[in-house]
Amino acid sequence: MKMNLSHFEAAFLFSMFTSVVLGVVTKRTDRDRLQYGFYTFGCFLLALFGIGWLMYLGHG
Amino acid sequence: MIKEKEQKQPMPPIGAWAPAVALAWLIPGGGHFLLKRNGRGGLLLLAVTGMFVCGLLMRGAMFQPQNGDFLTILINTGGFIGDVCSGILYLLSTWLGYSQPDVAGHVHDYGTKFLVTAGLLNVLAMVDAFEIATGRKD
Numbered sequence: 456m457k458m459n460l461s462h463f464e465a466a467f468l469f470s471m472f473t474s475v476v477l478g479v480v481t482k483r484t485d486r487d488r489l490q491y492g493f494y495t496f497g498c499f500l501l502a503l504f505g506i507g508w509l510m511y512l513g514h515g
Numbered sequence: 516m517i518k519e520k521e522q523k524q525p526m527p528p529i530g531a532w533a534p535a536v537a538l539a540w541l542i543p544g545g546g547h548f549l550l551k552r553n554g555r556g557g558l559l560l561l562a563v564t565g566m567f568v569c570g571l572l573m574r575g576a577m578f579q580p581q582n583g584d585f586l587t588i589l590i591n592t593g594g595f596i597g598d599v600c601s602g603i604l605y606l607l608s609t610w611l612g613y614s615q616p617d618v619a620g621h622v623h624d625y626g627t628k629f630l631v632t633a634g635l636l637n638v639l640a641m642v643d644a645f646e647i648a649t650g651r652k653d
Binding site: 465476 | 558559561562565566569572573621622625628629632633639640643652653
């Protein structure tokens, strides 16, 4: 069995798992943890789309 | 503006934190379970194990320490340490014979990164378990 993911799918999964851990270990209250988890996930997605477009435009 | 120096906290006795940190290394989230933080432990277990299993399913390569130039030593030794930090997940997969050569392709490459990152996320979980065990964090 092998997972064949696109760049986007792999980066999306990576962002999700990493955001969960960062949210859990960083803040002190559950509310802050949830907020921080969503915040880091949003940042990952923003970087994913931003850098993706940058590379697309850079290649011409 | 004068920057205040953080007060240096005394190191707590090793018996207070070593079992939690050791269990946190062996089983992702295990330190939190030991310290009765079951919800957070469950999330860490799911996230780190999910990351590691995805890495295996993408046929990521495990790093082995290698000699050579500085960059080769740094990458392979660092990657090996990252892999080992996954604890039982790494031990089980190597004992059960998982051995994937490093081949070209973006899926393999992502898999290798997923395996290392699972270990690094587990290091964060270990640090969190240490802070909870020593009373520096709730």
